Amino acid sequence: MAKENGVSEYLLRIYVAGETEKSKHAVRNLRKFCEEYMDCKYEIEIVDLMKHPQLAAGDQIFAIPTVVRKLPTPVKKLIGDLSATKKYWWAWTLSIELIGTDNNGRIGHSKIWW
C-alpha cells in the first residue's frame, strides 16, 4: 500500500463492508485525497468487515465507511464516504501537512493544526 518506500508517517485504515459501489467510492475518495494533497509517506489499509468481522471491535468501528488514522497518534476517525469533503476540512480533521496554498495564498508547505 505504501506509496513510496521507507517508513510511512501516516497510516490510514479504511473500513468498508463488502465490495459494493459505496465501498469502492469511499476508497477512491481516500486515495484521491492522499495523492493530491499528501506529500509524505503514507500507507492505506483497506479492511473489509464482511470478510473480517472480528476486526470491527478492535478499532471501535460501528459505522461504514470509517477511516482511522492509526499514525500519527492520537487516533482519529472519519466517518462517511469522504464525498462532501473539502481540502481544509480534511486537513483539520486529520491534521495533515498539505501541499498547496495556505489561507494567506502563499505557496508551499504549510502545516495546519487548527
Next chain:
Amino acid sequence: MQAKKSRSPTASKLVKVPTGIKGFDDIMMGGLPGGRSTLVAGGAGSGKTMFGMEFIVHGATEFNEPGIYVSFEENIDDLKKNFASMNFDLTRLIDEKKIIIDHVFIERNMIEETGEYDLEALFIRLGYEIDSIGAKRVALDTIEVLFSGLTNHAVIRAEILRLFRWLKDRGVTTIVTGERGQFTLTRYGLEEYIADCVILLDNRIDNELSTRRLRIIKYRGSSHGTGEYPFLIGKAGITIFPITSIRTDYKMSMQTVSTGMPIMDEMLDGKGYFKGSTVLVSGTAGTGKTSLGAHFVDAACRRGEKCLYISLEENQGQVVRNMRSIGINLQQWIDKGRLKFHVARPAMHGIEMHLLMMEDEANRFKPQNILIDPITDFTMVGGGREVKSMLIRLIDLFKARGITIMMTELIRGDIRVEKPETYISSLIDTWILLRNFEYGGERCRGLTILKSRGMAHSNQIREFVMSSDGIKLLSPYIGPEGVFMGSIKLSQEAKDNARILNIKREIQHKHDMLEEKMLEYEAKMLAVKTQQKVEESDLKKGLAMAEQDLQILLGDREQLSRERKMKAQRP
C-alpha cells in the same frame, strides 16, 4: 449479511423469555417477549444497566441462553468491577463463551463525519458476536449514545429502526435501554421504534428517601401486572416486589406454639399462639413490649426453631444486654445460630426498601419465627396507608411461609381508644394490649388479650411484672372494692389479711371464752355437789339421831309401864 437467519418465533404464540430478575418475571407473566426488543427507559441511576446485565447473565447461567452485552458507555473493565460486587463473575462467563461484552466506544472529539455512512459495522460486529457464541439474548446499553456521538440523526434513526428489525429477524431477545427524556420516555424517542414492550424504571424521592419503582408501560400481546412496582437494587441485584406475586392461598396450621410464659399460654386457651399466625403487641412506652417479644424469641429458640429479630430501634448488643436483666439469655441462641438480628434504622430506607430487605433476610435465614420491634417506626418513613400496605404484604409474605410473626407497636395517648397507629388490627390474629395503670402514685403494667382468633382466650386483665427471672403474670386483686394491681393490690390484700386475722382472733377469743365459761360452770357444779353431799350427810345424820332418840324414848315408856303393872297386881 452472511449470518444465517433464524426465524423469529411463530406468530401463533408469544414465547416469553424469563429474565431471572427476582419478581420481574411474575409481573410479566413469564418474562420478556421472546425474539423481540424491549425498551427499558429510566433516568440516570435508575438501574438500567443492572437490568440489562442481569438479563444477560441470568440468561447465560440459569437459562442456557448465551448473550451479548453491548455497552455504549461503560468499558468492560468497569463493568467487570461493578458487577463483581454482585457475584457476577463476568470474566469467567466471557472465558466460558457464555457471554460477550462489547464496548462500543463513541468519542465525539475523535470522530469526524463527512459524507454518507451507515451503521453496517455495528450490525456486522453484533452479528459476528451472536454467531460466535450462539447468542439468544442481546442488551444494548444505551444505544442513544449514537445520537450524542454523531450528528446525522436521520441516518441514526433509520439505522436503529433497521437494527431492531434485524435483531427480530435473528430471533434474539433484546433489551434496549434509554435515558429518560423531559417529555418523552427516552431522550431520543426510542419508544417510537420499539412497539412490543416498554418498561419504565423510576427513582423518586418521597419523604426525603428515594424509592425505585418499575412500571410496565406496554406489553403487546400479553397481559401483565399493572401499577408501579417498587424494587431494590441490592447485593443480589434487582428485586421487584409485586403484590400480585404474593400467594394468599396458604394453609393455616392448627398447631400452636408457646408464648414462653406458662400463664400466658393458659390465657390463650392453654395453648399459646397459632403457628404461622400474626401476633401484635400494642403498648404505651415502657410497658414491656420488647420483653414480651424476647420471651417469644426465647421460647422459639428453645423449641429448636429459628427466629429472625428485626429491630428498628435497638441494636443487637443492646437487646441482648437488656433482656439479660429479665433473665433471658439471647446470646446463647445467637451463638447456636438460631437467632439472627436484622437491625435497620427506619430513616435509612424508604418503606418499600425495608420490606424488601426484610424479605431478603428471611429468604436467606429461613426462620420459623419473626419478631419486628417495633412496627410503629415505619410511620417515620411512610404515611399510614403506605405503612399498612407494606405490612399487609409483609404479613402475607411471611404467612405464606408458615412463619409466626410477632410485631410490637407503640401506642400513644388514650389507650382506651384501642386504635393502633398503623390500623392493622384487622390483619392480626392475636392482639395483646399492654397498658399502664396508675394507682396511688404508682404505675402498674397490665396485660389483656384483646383478641385471639380461633381460640377461647382469657378476658382477664393480668398484672405484668418484670423480674430478674422473666415476666410474671399475676392475677389482679378482685374484691368487692374493685380490681386492684400493684402495691394497691398488695395493700388491699394486706388490709384483707388484717381483717381476716382480726376475725380469726375474735373467733379464738370466743372459743376461749366458751371454754372458760364451761370450766367455770363445771367448777360451780362441783361445789354445789360437794355442798349437797355435805348437807345430805348432815341431814342424814340428824335424821338418824332423831330416830335414835325416838327409839330411846319409846323404850323407856314400855319399861315404865311394865314396872307399873307389876306393882298394881300385888295389892
